Amino acid sequence: MSLDPQFAPLHQPVHDFVFAQVAAARTRPLVVGLQAPQGAGKTTLVTHLLRRLSERGLRGAGVSIDDFYLTRAGQLALAAAHPGNPYLEHRGYPGTHDLALGTHVLRALKGLTAGASVRVPVYDKSAHGGRGDRAPESEWRVVEGPLDVIVVEGWMLGFTPVAESALPDPRMAPANHALAQYAAWYALVDRWIVLRAAEPEFVLEWRVEAEERMKASGKPGLSREAIEDYVRRFLPAYRTWATGLANAGPSDLTITMGLDRKPVNAPSPS
Numbered sequence: 001m002s003l004d005p006q007f008a009p010l011h012q013p014v015h016d017f018v019f020a021q022v023a024a025a026r027t028r029p030l031v032v033g034l035q036a037p038q039g040a041g042k043t044t045l046v047t048h049l050l051r052r053l054s055e056r057g058l059r060g061a062g063v064s065i066d067d068f069y070l071t072r073a074g075q076l077a078l079a080a081a082h083p084g085n086p087y088l089e090h091r092g093y094p095g096t097h098d099l100a101l102g103t104h105v106l107r108a109l110k111g112l113t114a115g116a117s118v119r120v121p122v123y124d125k126s127a128h129g130g131r132g133d134r135a136p137e138s139e140w141r142v143v144e145g146p147l148d149v150i151v152v153e154g155w156m157l158g159f160t161p162v163a164e165s166a167l168p169d170p171r172m173a174p175a176n177h178a179l180a181q182y183a184a185w186y187a188l189v190d191r192w193i194v195l196r197a198a199e200p201e202f203v204l205e206w207r208v209e210a211e212e213r214m215k216a217s218g219k220p221g222l223s224r225e226a227i228e229d230y231v232r233r234f235l236p237a238y239r240t241w242a243t244g245l246a247n248a249g250p251s252d253l254t255i256t257m258g259l260d261r262k263p264v265n266a267p268s269p270s
Contacts (some may be wrong), residue, residue: 007048009262010041015194018254020057021191022149029146031110031188034153036195036218038234039206041261042153049151058096058148061109065154065185067121072133077184080215085171086233091132093237094180103184106152110188112145122260126214130222152185155234158192159241170237175182179241193253202259231263 014034022030036042046062055058069091070078078096088095101121108118119140121254157166161179164170197203208227215221222230258264263270 003048005209007041009258010195011045013255013263014045014195014253015052016153018049018149018191018195019056021252022053025190028148029110029112029150030148031106031150031152031190033156033157033186033189033192034151034195035159035193036155037197037200037206037238038155038231039203039204039208039210040195040197040257041206042155042195046151046153053149056110059146059164059184060149060151061143061147062153063106063109063120064153065097065102065106065157066123068099068105069123069132069134070096070098071130072128074098075131079118079230080175081157081158082130085174087103087172087175089167090230090233092155092234094175094182095160098184099181099184104148104245106129106188109147109180110152113144114196115144117142117144126219127223129220130211130226135228152189156237157182158186158194159237162240166240172236172240175237176240183239189253191252194255195208196231196242196254197238198256198258198264200235202257204231206261207258230254232270 014161018032021032022028032045034042042064050062069075074193075096079085080091087093096209105118105120109120112118119137120143121130122135122140124135125132158245159179162174164173164176167176168172200264208231211221211227219225254267255263
């Protein structure tokens with residue numbers, strides 16, 4: 001499969017990196033962590049990557065940290081426990097995931113053998129007028145083994161806590177504290193890819209576009225005003241936890257993206 005020219009500038013270096021890492025891996029499956037901003041096209045990138053892996057005779061599976069969001073009831077309970085905290089009012093921030101469920105599923109996928117299977121949760125972002133909810137277990141995806149590659153993607157995958165004195169808003173403290181617990185997920189990752197927005201504000205436009213596409217497909221979604229309010233809550237997170245990550249964090253491949261989602265720098269493997 002040849003890449004669509006629209007996606008090739010960003011996808012090709014990522015694909016090449018993954019192909020090389022799989023070929024060099026001593027054990028399989030190789031777990032690749034992909035950190036990329038909201039609306040950056042993570043789902044499309046992973047879909048294309050898995051298709052190209054299949055063409056090479058390799059078995060791959062993609063998992064999003066969104067799959068492990070709390071149920072709607074769990075999210076409402078979390079918000080009630082932190083009244084007035086805009087970072088925990090809705091899904092998205094550290095602390096709004098079911099960490100135990102995510103750890104269980106990721107470990108099960110990594111240990112999949114021939115003939116075995118794992119059920120992966122599905123999160124319906126269109127439920128409750130766009131506020132979302134976990135789908136019933138009967139609708140979860142079934143992944144069969146064995147696997148050669150597992151791609152785990154998420155906007156905050158790889159973020160780590162900072163000193164509370166460095167937080168721009170003290171209400172971010174519970175999320176900052178929760179970040180330490182995501183180490184259980186990070187420990188399962190073998191290689192890291194970081195896609196960064198050249199400017200955090202690009203995320204707002206990308207996420208609005210994604211919401212509008214979802215609504216155009218006939219699914220319910222948030223109004224433009226509501227989605228802008230939702231996304232603006234994440235800008236402090238990018239500035240606080242992602243600053244310097246590509247240089248000081250776990251990245252094996254880093255690409256900075258412009259507003260058009262195309263690289264503005266040469267990919268920089270570590």
